[in-house]
Amino acid sequence: MSVLEIKDLHVTVETDQGIKPILRGVDLTINEGEIHAIMGPNGSGKSTLAYTIAGHPKYTVTGGTITLDGEDVLAMTVDERARAGLFLAMQYPVEIPGVSVSNFLRTAKTAIAGEAPAIRGWIKEVRDSMSNLRMDKSFAERNVNEGFSGGEKKRTEILQLELLKPRFAVLDETDSGLDVDALKIVSEGVNRAKATTGLGVLLITHYTRILRYIRPDFVHVFVAGRIAEQGGPELADRLEDEGYDRYVDTANVE
Template identity: 85%
Template sequence: MSVLEIKNLHVNVQTDQGVREILRGVDLVINEGEIHAVMGPNGSGKSTLAYTIAGHPKYKVIEGEILLDGENVLDMTVDERARAGLFLAMQYPVEIPGVTVTNFLRTAKTAIDGSAPSVRTWVKDVRQSMSNLRMDSNFAERNVNEGFSGGEKKRNEILQLELLKPRFAVLDETDSGLDVDALKVVSEGVNRAKTNTGLGILLITHYTRILRYIHPDFVHVFVGGRIAEQGGPELADRLEEEGYDRFLEPAAK
């Protein structure tokens, strides 16, 4: 069984006010097939955790480890992490002018697998995944995220998730900017990927609405760059009712 382990992770970032420590000792273990929801107020470090796992150069690890099946992820480049089975669905997917969705997906799949997929099988898989996500087939020939609505960008992220078949996915506020219909479609795609591949998921969100469709095994409350509390799905319901005030220091309220 694959496992992603985060041990005593401390991360700094350079700001206009100087170097700031964002993550202050994060410990988290995600096993294959598990869904872990990370919830917390703005500025608590949730996205920093996501981008650190993915390898964004802005975030500097000063202490701790990230291990994927015992291998040190921090020694890997961004593309090596992707080939090892890590995937990040970004909160704000970027536009890539001049690169069509079709070319992007096939190039990414070839890079991750080490060989190009069979054209006939690949075309069939892409069409099926786009149909499942209710994406118009014309999107395949459009440039990546260029002119896409917020919901279309998020569906495109989940399209990549389904086709690239990572072992672990970090979903950074995938629910932001989605209406109810789009939220259901995107959630169905995430659940489908988990069912088909045994995907382990780290789901970052502010709200419980996505948890009505993607049911977490564990919920972690993220405050001040560390996990303040953890429990089962019932913890999310408590957060919905009470908010985060009980976790915040008086000066931070």
């Protein structure tokens, strides 16, 4: 069974005011097939955790470890992390002018698998995934995310997830900007990936609405760069009723 393990992770970022600590000792273990939801107020470090796992150069790890099946993730380049089975669905997917979705997907699959997929089977797989995500086939020839709506960008992220078949996916506010129909479609895609590949998921969100469709095994409350509390799905329901004030007040006292 694959395991993504984070131990005592400390991360800083350089700002105009100097070096600022963001993560202050994060411990988290995600097993294959598990869904972990991270919830917390703005500025608590949730996205910093996502980008640190992916290897964004803006963030500096000053302590702790991230391992994937015992291998040191922090020693890997970004592309090595992808080939090892890590995937990041970004909160704000970027546009890539001049690169079609179909070329992007096949290039990414080739880079991760080490060889180009067989054309006939690949085309069918792409079409089937696009159909499941209610994406018109014309999207394949459009430039990546160029002129896409928020919902279209998020569906394209999940299309990548389904086709690249990572071992662990970090979904950074995948629900932001989605209407109810798009939220259901995106959630179905994540659930399909989990069911077919045993995907482990780290789902970052502010709201419980996506958790109605992607049921977490564990919920973690993230405040001031660390996990303040953790529990089962019932914790998310309590957060919706009570908010984060009591955690924020405690963090301020500390």
